[in-house]
Amino acid sequence: MPAAESGNGKPLPILVVGGGIAGLTCAIEAAEAGNRVVVVEKSPCLGGRVAGFHQYFPKLCPPPCGLEINFRRIRNNSLIAVHTLAELKDLCGKPGDYEAIIRFNPRYVTAQCTMCGECSRVCPSETPDPFDYGMSSARAIRLPHRFAYPAQYAIDREACMDGCHACADACRYGAVDLAQKPVLEKMRVASVVVATGWAPYDAARIDNLGFRRFSNVITNVMLERLAAADGPTGGRILRPSDGKVPRAVAFIQCAGSRDENHLPYCSGVCCTASLKHAAYIRSQYPDAKITMFYIDLRTPGELDHFAAKTVADTGIELIKGKVARVQEHPGSRDLLVTAEDVLRGRKITREYDLLVLAVGMVPQTADLPMGIRTDQFGFVTEAASGIHGAGCARFPADTAASVRDGTGMTLRAMQSVSAGRES
Amino acid sequence: MADPIILHPDTEFIRDVTRGGGADMKKCFQCATCSSTCGLSTENRPFPRKQIVEAQWGMTDRLIGDPAIWLCHNCGDCTTRCPRGAHPAETLSAIRCAVIRRLAFPRFMGGVFAIPESAVAMLAFSAILLLSIALLPAPSPGSSPLVFAQMFPKTRLEPFFFAVSGWVVLALTVGAVRFAGALRRGGAEGPILSNLVPALMEIVSHRRFAECGAQQGRRWGHLLVFSAFVGLAAMGTTVGIGSMLGLMDTPIPFLNPLKLFANLCALVLVTGAAVLVWNRLKDRQARAGAVFSDWFLLILIGGAGLTGLLSEALRLTQLRAAMFFIYYTHLTLVLTLFLGAPYSKFVHFLYRTMAMAATRQESSSSGWPITRRRQSPATS
Numbered sequence: 001m002p003a004a005e006s007g008n009g010k011p012l013p014i015l016v017v018g019g020g021i022a023g024l025t026c027a028i029e030a031a032e033a034g035n036r037v038v039v040v041e042k043s044p045c046l047g048g049r050v051a052g053f054h055q056y057f058p059k060l061c062p063p064p065c066g067l068e069i070n071f072r073r074i075r076n077n078s079l080i081a082v083h084t085l086a087e088l089k090d091l092c093g094k095p096g097d098y099e100a101i102i103r104f105n106p107r108y109v110t111a112q113c114t115m116c117g118e119c120s121r122v123c124p125s126e127t128p129d130p131f132d133y134g135m136s137s138a139r140a141i142r143l144p145h146r147f148a149y150p151a152q153y154a155i156d157r158e159a160c161m162d163g164c165h166a167c168a169d170a171c172r173y174g175a176v177d178l179a180q181k182p183v184l185e186k187m188r189v190a191s192v193v194v195a196t197g198w199a200p201y202d203a204a205r206i207d208n209l210g211f212r213r214f215s216n217v218i219t220n221v222m223l224e225r226l227a228a229a230d231g232p233t234g235g236r237i238l239r240p241s242d243g244k245v246p247r248a249v250a251f252i253q254c255a256g257s258r259d260e261n262h263l264p265y266c267s268g269v270c271c272t273a274s275l276k277h278a279a280y281i282r283s284q285y286p287d288a289k290i291t292m293f294y295i296d297l298r299t300p301g302e303l304d305h306f307a308a309k310t311v312a313d314t315g316i317e318l319i320k321g322k323v324a325r326v327q328e329h330p331g332s333r334d335l336l337v338t339a340e341d342v343l344r345g346r347k348i349t350r351e352y353d354l355l356v357l358a359v360g361m362v363p364q365t366a367d368l369p370m371g372i373r374t375d376q377f378g379f380v381t382e383a384a385s386g387i388h389g390a391g392c393a394r395f396p397a398d399t400a401a402s403v404r405d406g407t408g409m410t411l412r413a414m415q416s417v418s419a420g421r422e423s
Numbered sequence: 424m425a426d427p428i429i430l431h432p433d434t435e436f437i438r439d440v441t442r443g444g445g446a447d448m449k450k451c452f453q454c455a456t457c458s459s460t461c462g463l464s465t466e467n468r469p470f471p472r473k474q475i476v477e478a479q480w481g482m483t484d485r486l487i488g489d490p491a492i493w494l495c496h497n498c499g500d501c502t503t504r505c506p507r508g509a510h511p512a513e514t515l516s517a518i519r520c521a522v523i524r525r526l527a528f529p530r531f532m533g534g535v536f537a538i539p540e541s542a543v544a545m546l547a548f549s550a551i552l553l554l555s556i557a558l559l560p561a562p563s564p565g566s567s568p569l570v571f572a573q574m575f576p577k578t579r580l581e582p583f584f585f586a587v588s589g590w591v592v593l594a595l596t597v598g599a600v601r602f603a604g605a606l607r608r609g610g611a612e613g614p615i616l617s618n619l620v621p622a623l624m625e626i627v628s629h630r631r632f633a634e635c636g637a638q639q640g641r642r643w644g645h646l647l648v649f650s651a652f653v654g655l656a657a658m659g660t661t662v663g664i665g666s667m668l669g670l671m672d673t674p675i676p677f678l679n680p681l682k683l684f685a686n687l688c689a690l691v692l693v694t695g696a697a698v699l700v701w702n703r704l705k706d707r708q709a710r711a712g713a714v715f716s717d718w719f720l721l722i723l724i725g726g727a728g729l730t731g732l733l734s735e736a737l738r739l740t741q742l743r744a745a746m747f748f749i750y751y752t753h754l755t756l757v758l759t760l761f762l763g764a765p766y767s768k769f770v771h772f773l774y775r776t777m778a779m780a781a782t783r784q785e786s787s788s789s790g791w792p793i794t795r796r797r798q799s800p801a802t803s
Binding site for chain 2: 208254258259260261262295320321322323324325338339340342345346347348
């Protein structure tokens with residue numbers, strides 16, 4: 001049928017927005033089932049948040065191996081077209097036949113790039129590295145991270161100095177093209193899977209917990225980078241103010257979550273993530289004392305086994321009671337934490353040298369075109385259409401659940417393709 | 424296994440708290456953000472988290488004997504931080520009202536200021552009482568210059584107010600004895616009487632108000648009203664006794680030091696009440712949190728001060744048309760304040776003082792000395 005086929009008689013492709021673990025899974029599953037798939041990813045490389053993790057729970061295995069397998073499946077499948085630095089700007093049409101407007105942002109580095117790194121060495125602009133949540137700095141031209149796919153440099157133009165072309169001059173392969181411009185392109189697709197993922201809640205907005213004001217207050221995603229071998233400290237968990245080994249670490253659960261002043265919902269993963277982080281610290285520093293301040297320890301389903309195993313470690317103390325007061329010692333930069341120990345009915349103040357805020361997940365759907373419906377919190381809602389949410393764009397999820405959801409949404413997307421074919 | 428605890432929820436108490444400003448208390452999920460935020464809750468007596476769950480369950484006996492509900496100065500920091508909109512500050516305020524009701528003597532008077540209907544009835548009752556003093560039998564015809572005694576003869580008004588005061592003191596005493604008993608049953612060990620002086624010294628400083636973050640203006644407003652009240656109470660008692668014994672004659676001349684001091688107190692009272700009203704109006708949180716009984720007391724106090732000053736001004740200018748009516752209004756407000764003292768929010772002066780005395784020796788929350796709220800800019 002003309003409405004559901006592209007000019008050459010093939011069925012229209014599935015558009016996957018977002019190249020994180022949910023989007024990748026969905027794209028690969030759909031392609032391996034014989035569908036054409038287009039993946040658009042806003043950043044310069046695939047992998048999303050998962051690429052920055054040190055280890056997955058509950059098995060505590062590293063994410064690169066899972067991602068590498070997915071990248072290989074993409075490379076081996078001619079039905080998948082991946083576009084990094086590409087955004088969905090507009091969408092109209094009906095299930096089975098949508099018209100999508102895609103904006104292709106310039107990378108300023110062509111496929112000639114051999115990753116020799118000469119450009120980075122001469123680049124005069126240093127910018128806080130978003131991959132390390134600002135804990136390290138990076139050059140404006142760089143490989144986004146160690147195992148970025150596609151393995152190609154990119155330029156963060158906003159970090160560039162005006163009129164600078166040091167990198168273009170330094171590149172022996174002529175791979176730097178500073179004249180590139182963004183391009184808008186129309187594309188017909190049968191269905192859309194929105195897998196735009198999540199961002200950590202902005203902890204600076206929780207003004208009573210001292211993030212950004214006190215240097216030794218960090219977030220859970222920052223701790224993940226501190227523990228990662230390719231992170232700012234080479235995998236050693238050190239406190240930011242003085243690079244010392246932390247002896248006493250506190251985790252504040254629900255930092256901004258289940259709170260109508262911030263994120264009213266439970267992200268469902270932070271409790272297990274903090275237990276995992278406690279395990280990181282305990283394995284690096286067997287003498288370190290760890291306290292988790294929680295409202296309810298939520299480790300659903302099979303994660304309960306992981307929780308029980310981790311909590312059995314006597315170095316981890318659980319205190320029911322949310323922290324609302326944090327003070328910093330001006331000299332030592334230690335932190336004084338006040339909470340009510342609810343189960344003992346006493347108010348306590350304790351000193352820690354590192355404080356980790358377990359912040360929740362914010363769905364990244366604000367910049368999506370109209371027509372993609374979201375609920376009051378920004379999560380993509382189920383609509384009787386060819387538009388489907390997957391992974392953390394649809395609900396707060398851990399990696400395993402995102403993978404399952406990506407797989408599930410493959411079927412929904414394929415149904416739209418066949419609906420289009422039959423119309 | 425420990426012995427089971429059998430709860431007997433007092434549903435009437437739950438209803439009182441719900442109606443008195445604690446309507447959102449059931450939203451509380453016991454995260455204890457409030458107790459952590461509160462600058463006044465102590466190591467041994469964290470509040471208001473525990474008190475909210477006790478109110479949810481209608482555990483009246485525990486709450487009546489809990490000094491913690493009185494240690495709260497209702498700054499609203501906890502409500503600002505509450506992640507559930509459970510309004511802990513307002514709930515605690517409603518708990519205090521419900522407890523006042525249960526300590527009241529006689530008991531049926533307890534709820535008189537809880538709802539507008541009975542509060543207005545109380546005002547009307549005061550007005551009628553005073554009117555009967557003024558009219559029965561008819562006062563002597565007016566002579567020049569006009570004095571208030573022509574409407575309210577001293578020979579009736581003064582014994583009347585002393586009788587009322589006696590009654591109020593009795594009611595307060597019974598309430599205090601009941602509260603002391605409840606405190607003991609609740610486990611507050613501090614010697615109340617011998618701690619009274621240090622507790623009063625602390626009240627004079629209004630130090631605890633300084634711990635509150637959300638509404639700093641309240642400290643000064645309350646301090647003004649409090650000081651003026653102490654001054655006026657002392658003055659009123661002195662002049663009343665003096666007049667009854669024939670040592671003084673009212674109206675006291677304007678330039679008499681006693682009169683000057685009383686006028687100063689009245690001005691301070693009105694200013695303080697205005698500060699408190701202004702604070703409540705400009706702060707959305709405070710406005711939403713204030714329940715009827717809060718407003719009623721404030722209006723009563725401010726109104727009594729204002730009409731008192733106005734009466735004096737009208738008497739000095741001999742404005743016949745208005746002076747008697749304004750004075751009558753003034754007396755009505757003052758009488759309502761008197762009669763209602765043991766049953767309104769007003770009685771916190773007694774129960775809070777006792778609670779502070781009974782918990783004086785208990786350790787307070789520890790911290791670095793440098794981190795007292797007002798002294799360190801690095802504090803959250």
